[in-house]
Amino acid sequence: MVLLDAAGLTKRFGGFVAVDDVDITVDTGEVHSVIGPNGAGKTTLFNLLAGAYEVTAGEITFDGRDITDLPEHERPYLGISRGYQITNTYESLTVFENLQTAVALYHQNYYDMIRSLANRTEVTERVETLLERFELAPQRNVEASSLSHGDRRRLEIGMALASDPRLLLLDEPTAGMDAGETERTVSLIQELTDDMAVLLVEHDIEYVMTVSDVITVLERGAVIAEGPPGEIREDERVQEAYLGGKADA
């Protein structure tokens, strides 16, 4: 079943076309990766889908509903959630408070000025579950700014999952991670897709090949290939544009 469907998506910054007439669909339960060399327009495409940028042309539908002009802050309520390429947490809050914020602001009425947040057991329970799932329980009282890089990346994904999304958008979730941390994150992502779709934007192609169901390759803002990992690996244009230099790496 098609969950996310973007057609003719275009983004211009002045005279520069960052994303050029891109069609992309994500099905329920699939991991769909967007890869491409630096400057290919991956992060711009990501921000269009997340609603952080306004679309110049084209349209986006989610679960049959046109969301092209839907404000970013309303998309989580349809089931779309996003992470950030550069870790984007609440630096001065603890791990627990970061997750508590993500859970409470989505699941509770955030205009409530009277009831104490600490007494909301339904929030606390969800936070505890997330702490366990992302192996962050020992660091619960540590401020986000003092976490190791890998821990912060996992906190970041945990916050994006607080809203129980149907589609999770992740921008280079393993950037800067060592091999062990990458592996943990990859298995985490594979677990997630039991009940949701994941759209990954990646620069590093190696683990994308193992984790993805479908790969879209971007070059200079346009799609040059799309298909399952095996097909992408064999595609001549892809090898030329992107894999060429690092085929042996």
Place this chain on the structure above:
Amino acid sequence: MSSEVAGYGQYRELLERLLDSPLRLVGYAVFLFALPRVLPIGIGTQIAILGLFALAFNLLFGYSGLLSFGHALFLGTGAYGAALLVVHLDGPPVAAILLAVLVFEGAIALVTGLLSLRLGGVYFSMITLAFAQFFYELSFTVDGLTGGSDGLLGVYRPSLFGAGLVDLADADNFYTLVALLVLLVLGFSFLLTRSTFGRALVAVRENEERTTALGVNTYRVKLIIFVISGMLAGMAGALQGLYIRFVSPDILFWATSGDAVLNTLVGGMHTLFGPIVGTLFLHWMEDTFFATSPGAWNVLLGAVFVFFVLFARSGIVGQLRSLLRRVADWADRREAETTSIAAESDD
């Protein structure tokens, strides 16, 4: 903040629980009760009103990080509003005046907030400053209404509920009213900061981009706290007008907004009670030093401000709190050392 250990020791735990408990409100009540008994009641009243103004300012600044440099707008229009109601309506009950001013200030804050909150950071500060200065100039222009630079005369304090019920011309009664309103606002702030909305404010302050992505309409959150802050600042203004029984354009001048910023920073911006402590402290300093040497006072004020910004950014209350935390941690460490090293502690 020290956060390398997952759990706290017992003294620290006790302290944190105390700091987070509604018992604090009892402490504030004692403070407000003692104020007019330690200081002359006139000075106590003035500090409580300006403290309330700083409190209202800090609801916006301390929790959502929005630095309004035009809160004099609310204090000033609140004062003029209350004074004009007294003069032109022949002394309606003060309770009705306060309600009317709250509604009026809510409307002003809604309009100015809608226009200024689209922009962030320094632009927001500049636009709020511009609004306040506009009303400052306006107070000279419409001198038929405001009395221009002569100020608005003939203001008096009607009774609280009309028909002579609770005489506010009595200094004790008036102070009690002010103190109760300050306590009410402190109680509301206490609930607010622990609530989901309070967390939304902190989230906006710390990382607005992420907060939007989590599904929060951050513009509306900022607008709501701006309106609440403006309404309460306006209420402080109404009390100020009734207290002095005279209003002049000075109250709308940018320096009045600056006072709120100063009092809050010196007292402690991320604290509930800091703005009141800051107001008290600076008022005491001014009383002590301005009398002996008016010229030196401004220099001294500048030095105090620089000191707090450079060395004590969390203000008097913030510094006291971290001192208490350090003492509690020290007591915990001592206890851990004395109760034998043999006992394995598993957190």
